[in-house]
Amino acid sequence: MxxxxxxxxxxxxxxxxxxxxxxxxxxxxxxxxxxxxxxxxxxxxxxxxxxxxxxxxxxxxxxxxxxxxxxxxxRAHPEFPEPISDGTVPCPVPSPDTGHPCVKPVHRGWTPSEGHGGGHFWKAPAVTTLEEAGVHYDAGSLLAGKPTPYHLPENCAPGCRKWRDR
Known part of the structure; x- marks a missing residue:
């Protein structure tokens, strides 16, 4: 508000x-x-x-x-009351459940209150912890709404698409 x-x-x-x-x-x-x-x-x-x-x-x-x-x-005036995004400004809307921020950035040329297109995407705290640990997973499966297996880099096997990055 x-x-x-x-x-x-x-x-x-x-x-x-x-x-x-x-x-x-x-x-x-x-x-x-x-x-x-x-x-x-x-x-x-x-x-x-x-x-x-x-x-x-x-x-x-x-x-x-x-x-x-x-x-x-x-909008182009230097004293405009709200920053104009360069495409990297984070969405300011927190998850109503966990309070974690939306992971979508505000579109280039838009203000934080204008937000971004589409719905919000809030990352679960457990996912943030796993990503910080470098976990390997198939993001395409997640985007399709399917569960995906994951593993830590030290448990990587030849079937993993990131195996070559080892």
């Missing part, structure tokens, strides 16, 4: 960019257009605050996305 501070950061970022545009003589933003844009951002922020304080998280998130959509025009 988005905090009041996060929503305020988005509103402040938008307000600063609009003021910059309005004050830029080459931009041509009229006082009327400037005020209209500021009012729109303020309405989204106020809607967020009202929904947040009444505990309506879905409505609050919707208003926050309204702020993000307004700010999208300035």
């Amino acid at each position: 988005v905090s009041e501070q996060t929503a305020r950061a988005w509103r402040d970022f938008i307000s600063a960019r609009l003021l910059q545009q309005h004050q830029d003589p080459n931009n041509g933003m009229s006082a009327h257009d400037y005020q209209k844009a500021v009012d729109e951002a303020e309405a989204e922020h106020q809607g967020f605050l009202e929904a947040f304080h009444r505990g309506d998280h879905a409505a609050a998130e919707n208003e926050w996305w309204g702020l993000k959509n307004i700010a999208n025009e300035w």
Whole structure:
């Protein structure tokens, strides 16, 4: 859930960019257009605050996305309130069961709140432990939803596809 501070950061970022545009003589933003844009951002922020304080998280998130959509025009600005992924930013959504993070990265050019396509994929703690130990397994079987045998490198046999890496 988005905090009041996060929503305020988005509103402040938008307000600063609009003021910059309005004050830029080459931009041509009229006082009327400037005020209209500021009012729109303020309405989204106020809607967020009202929904947040009444505990309506879905409505609050919707208003926050309204702020993000307004700010999208300035995605390349260095003060953009959320990092833009280079394709290696981890998904911030934890597993509801174990709390472990999703192993899918956020797509290049997307923000962590925009996430990634498809569903989440949470790795079980036991799998993490085994992978850190260098376990050999057939990931293709797992992706197909089939159980797969596994073994540690010291127990590798000629039938293993990683036998040549020994």
